[in-house]
Amino acid sequence: MSGSRERVLGRVRAALEDVPADEPAERVPSRTYARSHGAGPALEVLVDRLEEYRALVHRVRPEELAGQVAAVLERRGARRVVVPSGVPGAWLAETDVERVPDSRQDPRSPGELDAVDGAVTGCAVAVAETGTIVLDGSPDQGRRSVTLIPDHHLCVVRADQVVDAVPEAVRLLEPTRPLTWISGPSATSDIELDRVEGVHGPRTLEVLLVAGNG
């Protein structure tokens, strides 16, 4: 099929005869739409939206984080959790669950990930208005399968990672990284449009939102 490329491009060019040759091929975006919609204080909006998707959200102060991580995992009855290599050790300082390490250099197999009780990660950015957490595969967020196969995903979001709306988030993301946008637990509405949470992805998304006293 070596000729297909030229054939398709040739057809495209023939189809566009009406486009003036001097029309610029670079587009200057109008960007008349809003950068954000002023839905309210970002952290409150984020919590509200995540809860609407039936994610579990806890607001914690920085010094409470390790205790809260331990408490969440204990409530789940988790015995073994997968922890990407870049997750700060301090987050898990107060829990004695078994940590299963994972990194690009030392990956666990899908079968091994299927056998753990959950995953603990950070995030790249969170979007308040849409209740979205974006992971970009950095060492504290891990490979994509780490937050996909285990049934529980505990995600730590720092207040300074939260933006109001989608346009701000897109500007902060690095397209060369593998990106996963997560808005609540896995869900389907395929049967009579009844929403059911938890199909193939983690059935529980739990978020620890870390903010100072201010």
Next chain:
Amino acid sequence: MSATFLGMPPFPEAARAAVEDSQLRHNLHKATHTIRDKRGQAVGELDDWAELRSEGAAIKEHTLRHLDRYLEQVEESVQRAGGTVHWASDAAEANAIVTRLVHGTGQSDVVKVKSMATQEIELNRALEQAGITAYETDLAELIVQLGQDLPSHILVPAIHLGRARIREIFLEHMARWGVPAPQGLTDDPRALAEAARVHLRERFLNTRTAISGANFVVADSGTTVVLESEGNGRMCLTLPETLISVVGIEKIVPTFDDLEVFMQLLPRSSTGERMNPYTSMWSGVAPGDGPQEFHLVLLDNGRTDVLADTVGRQALRCIRCSACLNACPVYERTGGHAYGSVYPGPIGAILTPQLQGMSSETDRSLPYASSLCGACYEVCPVAIDIPEVLVHLREQAVEGPGRTGEKAMMAGAEAALSSPAALEAAQRAASAVRGAVPRHLPGAASAWTDTRSVPEIPEESFRRWWKKRGEER
């Protein structure tokens, strides 16, 4: 075995059967109104929706007008990121490329993410003929595949089936495809979704090759984007060693930043959510994370013909949100199967005939599957003027072969209406026989009077009355 739309009857015939199915009408009414209301709320939240919509339309329109340049840019960026790009001018070529790639992996099973493009080219059928089994993993697509049925909606392909029927399909067919449905399965959507989870789990963990489509391909970064809800997409896009994405050439957006528009337009228009649960974005291959072999198949299959039509071209802006289906009074009553095409509803009525070149009676009937009410245009997030294209295609349909009676009548009307003398003569003749004209016309014209009355013919025409009035003064 996979079902096919090939050889489906023309729209009016198929629609007649569909509207008589009261269960189907009930399901469709409930479903379309539910999504319509959700969409209305989600869109109403954004006070800059009009600006987002016009920016979305402008981005797509610009890309289409310079598509050759952007296709070359996509090729370059994806290859720079470690992917391989293939070009397919039609369905047969695309199917051959995918079959060859799958054979190259040594696998005979592939998992699939819901994709309109691969349905359009009937990829599953082609793979089947080559000894490869394609497992659909989206819940609705799984239901349709197990039931040897056809999808009837772009977003929720099993919208025509109720929970009781879905339960029966699972109990009857799951075992033949893998893990059987559990004993005592109820028709609770939770139980059905759980059955699907268990049925597919092993498959996800062990299958080494996946096939997907894409919602967007970004030219400057070479990023491929898939929006989904269930996590089956993430499973297919992340766990296998080889990923093959079949993508129509119209799916390109120029820059990564352009996604800030479409990531607002698409979820709100489609499922009526602020954001869909999962979106995956990847650029070529990420070492140590996800598939280490990535193939992008760029598909033409009639799209360049659509591109050549300056009125019809706008159909290629479509981002497959399905808002037009949910808003359409015709779709709401007939459902998706009546359109005899992978793309149902208003967008299908303009896309299918253009992609297939108005080649069949079914194609030529589709531009008429509309009352031209304009609800589809109103809700379209990229402002495709569907009624304009429908009328444009009707023009092409009547200029084609057949319709001799209609053409003769129109020629007669043209002659009468372009000469005052001829019009007057015709009006006098009509008035003279006004008592003898039946309410229902015989022969071929009866199709017209079945649903309409022949208008009352006045004793004298307005022109004659006006003339007389002037003389009397």
